[in-house]
Amino acid sequence: MSKKANTNSALHEKDGIPQPESINKSSVEKVMLRRRNQPSAKELIAGILAQDKVALSRAITLVESTNLDHLVKANEIINGCLPHANKSIRIGITGVPGVGKSTFIEAFGKHLTSMGKKVAVLAVDPSSTISHGSILGDKTRMEELVKDENAFIRPSASGDTLGGVARKTRETIILCEAAGFDTIIIETVGVGQSETAVHSMVDFFLLLKISGAGDELQGIKRGIMEMADTIVINKADGDNVAKAKLAKTEFNRALHLFPAKSSGWIPKVTTCSAFEKTGIDNVWKIISEYIELVKGNNYFDEKRQNQNQFWMMETINEQLKNHFYNHPEIITLLEQNKLDVASNKKTPFSAALELLSKYFK
Known part of the structure; x- marks a missing residue:
């Protein structure tokens, strides 16, 4: 068989369409240029005060960095933002994995933005003790809230810090407040007794629970139950409504075993369905009642000073x-x-x- 005949055989592989390059050179050049032209601390402060989310994100990255060169710049940004901070309500939300924290926060956040509030969510993802990596998938889970103009979501790795709270969350709160966010939500990993870290940086501590999973028995335990300002039983929908109501009764009984809070607040228990978006308005009503009480008796300011x-x-x-x-x-x-x-x-x-x-x- 001739060479020409061989190339025309069915076994001959024809030349295909050349594959495009996997990396866009133009995009790479833009990214590299942006990295070389890092904004100064003053420029980032001005951007944050102008409510620029890009400037806020870049400043938070500096604050979270362990690079010593970034520390000086980060401190300058924090000090520049501090006079414009402390004008928000800080809410800590915790609960065991699977209780529906992300779904609840999205429904709760959308409810707040519909009222004209600006919401910043600092979501802390657990870090692997083996690889030290985190998935940081909160923006994916909160797909509706992330598109809201009045919302800002920042996932961070917990690292090895107490309570699953990122090491620089405290400073990040200051930056978000300076950027005009009046409601700061901190979602913790939800590891139980070590949630004292988030409790020490928020005004209101919300504990999410679910019924029908043995959670009612946890009501007689101290620790995290004593820290909670309200208990919200999530997933009160479908066949689970009756169980949620029963759990509410059990938790109400358990709360009477604990000593009175120095704030003068009596913790409440309520139910909701983050999936069906029912009962969410009542959660905000409870938080508003608490804030009105503690601001009236000066506990709000005393707690922040102690923090x-x-x-x-x-x-x-x-x-x-x-x-x-x-x-x-x-x-x-x-x-x-x-x-x-x-x-x-x-x-x-x-x-x-x-x-x-x-x-x-």
């Missing part, structure tokens, strides 16, 4: 811890002491005291 002092102490503790572990001599001695402790040559306590003594010399 500011608490986070000052937490920042000191964090900085001391970071400085300790980054100390050149400690880095060397720490590994040796780990080996000594593992081989029972030293007790954990004596090894720790030795390291601390070396650090404070």
Whole structure:
């Protein structure tokens, strides 16, 4: 068979259409140019005060960065925004995974924006203890709220911080308030007893529950139940309505076992269906009643003052811890002491005291 005949056979592969490049060179050039032309702290502050969401996002990225070069710029932005902050209602929302936090927040957020409010959602995603990565899928789950002009959603990785609250959430709240958001919602990972971190940075703490999953028994436990200002039983729809009403009764009974709150507020229990968007208006009514009470008896301002002092102490503790572990001599001695402790040559306590003594010399 000739060469020409062979190329015309059914087994011959014809030349196809050339595949386009997977990366748009023009887009890459624009991204690189934008990275080179980083806005100054003053430009970002001006953008935040002008309610520019892009400037707000870029500023939050700086605040969350662990790069020491970004720290100075981030602090300048925070200090520039601080005089324009503290004009919002801060709401913490927690609950076990699967309780419907994202669905509830979307329905609740849409209800607030329909009233003319500006809502910022700081959604904290759990970080893997193995890969240290996070999915950060809250914008995907809240597909309606993310398109709302009066809403801003910022997912962040929890890292290893207490309560699943991102390390810089406290500072991010300040930036969102300066950008004109009057309602700040913090969604936590929902890991139970360690939710004290989010409780220490919000005005109102909302605990989401579901019925028919043994959750009613948790009502007799302390910890997170004592911190809650209201309990909302979600998924009260379909065949679950009767169970939700029963759970409401059980939780109301349980709340009477706890001592009175220093705010003078009596925690309430209500039901809702985030899926059917029923009962959402009642949740906001309860929050409004609480805010009216605590502002009237000055507890609102006292709580914020105490929170500011608490986070000052937490920042000191964090900085001391970071400085300790980054100390050149400690880095060397720490590994040796780990080996000594593992081989029972030293007790954990004596090894720790030795390291601390070396650090404070």
